Amino acid sequence: MKKLKIYSKIFIILFFFISEASAIQDTSIKKQSDEIAKMLKCMTCQNLTIYESDTEFSKQIKKEIYEQLKNGVSKNDVLEFMVQRYGEYMLLKPKLDIKNTLLWILPFVLIISSFLILLVKLRKN
């Protein structure tokens, strides 16, 4: 009888630790999932992120992000999965690749070079 009591206490403690650990893990996944949802645009609404939006589309995306993170997929891979399916347009902050860097730098290069050409011309005249 005494043994049974000890075993049941051990079982309760173990059960408590396991459920606590899984709750902590769930909270951490939810936090990561929210972070990713904040990085994605809702494609079916205006000026809202997936995190802020409550449309059917956003709910589906949130669910997919959560499921993938739960299955051990990394944050970057989840983002890449979304970009492959919905395009780079979905990212709230565009990727810092050569194409986008050029797009940002080119107007400044054009303004500066135009100014320099104008300066040279004015000096010559």
Add this chain to the structure above:
Amino acid sequence: MKNIFNKIPLLFTLFLFCVFLIFLLQDKNPAHPPSALLNKEIPRFQAEDLIKNNFIIDEKILYGKKTLINFFASWCSPCKVEHPMLIEISERHSDILLIGINHKDKKSDALNFLKIGNPYEHIAVDSEGSIAMNFGVFGLPETFITNEKGKIIFSHIGPITEKIYNEKIKNLL
């Protein structure tokens, strides 16, 4: 020679202006961005057929034929608007494969919806929405056209109307 050098900034500005003009005149709608899967191979999928019992549909059945894939649901009002046009397309282009993907729907509701006519050769059941996710579907209805090699050559968000059929789809089928 010096004259040409002097005109380079002007020619460059004109070139840039033309590039911007071409982009502006393209019928681009930020609410309907082009599918990221355009010109890419069709994503893998596997699903049960809504009507044919024990029939499994996968991406392999699309190879070798031009295919029109339409995502629809009975609860989607624009799908109801589009449906007669899909029936028309199936009658006009009997050589193409028309596949429906029934998205997050009840079987009984979907079957009721099809009482007005069934343009589809196969209907894949996408109860969890995973096929739509792999196709990068924004909302219903959404339509894709694949070529014989299984490459997505066209995508359209929203109902297919007579105008859209004439302007964008007719030549592809």
